Amino acid sequence: MKIIELKETVTASNDRDAEVLRGELKKKGTLLVNLMASPGAGKTTLLERTIRDLKDELRIAVMEADVDSDVDAVRIENIGARAVQAHTDGMCHMDAGMTRRALEALGDEPFDLVVLENVGNLICPAEFDTGAGKCVMLLSVPEGDDKPLKYPLMFSKSDVLIITKTDVLPYFDFDIDACVQRARKLNPTIRVFAVSAKNGDGFEAWEEWLKTAVLNWKNETVTE
Amino acid sequence: MKIIELKETVTASNDRDAEVLRGELKKKGTLLVNLMASPGAGKTTLLERTIRDLKDELRIAVMEADVDSDVDAVRIENIGARAVQAHTDGMCHMDAGMTRRALEALGDEPFDLVVLENVGNLICPAEFDTGAGKCVMLLSVPEGDDKPLKYPLMFSKSDVLIITKTDVLPYFDFDIDACVQRARKLNPTIRVFAVSAKNGDGFEAWEEWLKTAVLNWKNETVTE
Numbered sequence: 001m002k003i004i005e006l007k008e009t010v011t012a013s014n015d016r017d018a019e020v021l022r023g024e025l026k027k028k029g030t031l032l033v034n035l036m037a038s039p040g041a042g043k044t045t046l047l048e049r050t051i052r053d054l055k056d057e058l059r060i061a062v063m064e065a066d067v068d069s070d071v072d073a074v075r076i077e078n079i080g081a082r083a084v085q086a087h088t089d090g091m092c093h094m095d096a097g098m099t100r101r102a103l104e105a106l107g108d109e110p111f112d113l114v115v116l117e118n119v120g121n122l123i124c125p126a127e128f129d130t131g132a133g134k135c136v137m138l139l140s141v142p143e144g145d146d147k148p149l150k151y152p153l154m155f156s157k158s159d160v161l162i163i164t165k166t167d168v169l170p171y172f173d174f175d176i177d178a179c180v181q182r183a184r185k186l187n188p189t190i191r192v193f194a195v196s197a198k199n200g201d202g203f204e205a206w207e208e209w210l211k212t213a214v215l216n217w218k219n220e221t222v223t224e
Numbered sequence: 225m226k227i228i229e230l231k232e233t234v235t236a237s238n239d240r241d242a243e244v245l246r247g248e249l250k251k252k253g254t255l256l257v258n259l260m261a262s263p264g265a266g267k268t269t270l271l272e273r274t275i276r277d278l279k280d281e282l283r284i285a286v287m288e289a290d291v292d293s294d295v296d297a298v299r300i301e302n303i304g305a306r307a308v309q310a311h312t313d314g315m316c317h318m319d320a321g322m323t324r325r326a327l328e329a330l331g332d333e334p335f336d337l338v339v340l341e342n343v344g345n346l347i348c349p350a351e352f353d354t355g356a357g358k359c360v361m362l363l364s365v366p367e368g369d370d371k372p373l374k375y376p377l378m379f380s381k382s383d384v385l386i387i388t389k390t391d392v393l394p395y396f397d398f399d400i401d402a403c404v405q406r407a408r409k410l411n412p413t414i415r416v417f418a419v420s421a422k423n424g425d426g427f428e429a430w431e432e433w434l435k436t437a438v439l440n441w442k443n444e445t446v447t448e
Contacts, residue, residue, distance in 0.1 A: 143264025171391075
């Protein structure tokens with residue numbers, strides 16, 4: 001497994017770099033998903049289960065972005081998917097140039113789906129377009145249902161909100177309806193899934209959405 | 225309750241500004257604690273219980289820093305403590321100048337302890353000295369025991385690590401010993417407390433430490 005050391009990209013426009021990268025990925029038929037959440041919301045655990053379920057249908061790779069360590073990339077490789085670990089030189093997010101370099105580190109093999117597991121952070125990653133075709137955010141039940149009020153940009157920028165760790169709902173005061181209402185106030189079209197990687201609840205719907213998104217991306221139709 | 229809108233401080237040296245602020249607070253006998261954690265780790269809940277327990281012994285105020293909303297400051301005022309809500313203009317941390325302006329918004333009343341509840345984030349807040357006398361970080365059980373590996377600077381910069389939500393230990397794979405070992409590898413002198421705000425476990429030890437820290441700060445002896 002490769003570990004790459006990245007530095008912030010010095011460029012005139014991250015937005016333009018992201019558009020160019022998105023266009024290139026579109027041509028290749030590769031959907032890049034930018035997966036964002038707080039530390040410990042369950043990004044890697046969601047990916048482990050999703051990859052296990054879909055690896056016979058889709059060619060999937062994962063780019064892990066962290067300030068340090070390679071524990072997540074090792075977990076992904078342990079289930080047989082290609083992974084690369086990107087270190088962000090202390091930075092709290094990935095930009096389009098860093099994402100491009102991480103993609104290059106994956107090599108030339110074609111993938112249907114590449115997931116960028118962004119740095120654990122509900123603020124900075126939302127401010128930088130990485131070139132992804134879809135942005136997916138996770139909010140775990142233990143974090144609380146008030147998070148859309150405090151981190152509005154993340155909820156506004158995401159195509160999908162996945163509420164994770166629903167198996168522990170009985171032990172926390174988390175009102176799913178209130179949370180979804182707050183998220184929809186910021187982003188009326190956000191798709192919401194509620195899942196538990198422990199018992200598998202909700203994974204069918206999320207994986208169905210993901211497969212359709214990959215298919216739509218390849219067919220160059222507008223995805224939902 | 226006051227809401228103040230802050231902008232990043234433009235200054236030659238944040239470190240110097242922080243030293244000046246720390247000196248001023250020392251003269252006043254006010255201990256400023258910089259409380260840092262991921263979103264949803266339980267910062268406000270910890271403060272609510274701590275303030276309830278100590279408000280007859282210490283004059284306490286809280287500065288809530290968030291990108292948006294005032295839910296946390298309202299919670300603190302509901303238990304009868306002075307609070308101010310600072311909005312960070314999208315920024316992921318507080319610097320020394322922002323902290324100074326938030327302190328000014330608290331007014332002239334003397335306090336023994338002022339807690340800055342920093343923006344929910346395990347990366348950026350660790351990079352900026354706020355002028356605090358003590359840095360305290362929270363890591364909640366649901367976030368996982370691997371966090372010292374991924375966010376080393378936060379663990380290195382903190383005087384105290386509080387492991388929160390220990391009441392849900394049975395439902396998560398969280399190894400306290402492994403976590404503490406990882407934290408101590410980065411920071412051999414870090415003090416560790418494990419608490420549950422739901423059942424009160426561990427609060428006595430944490431509050432004892434906090435009272436001693438306030439006392440030591442006032443007496444100008446070196447705090448432990």
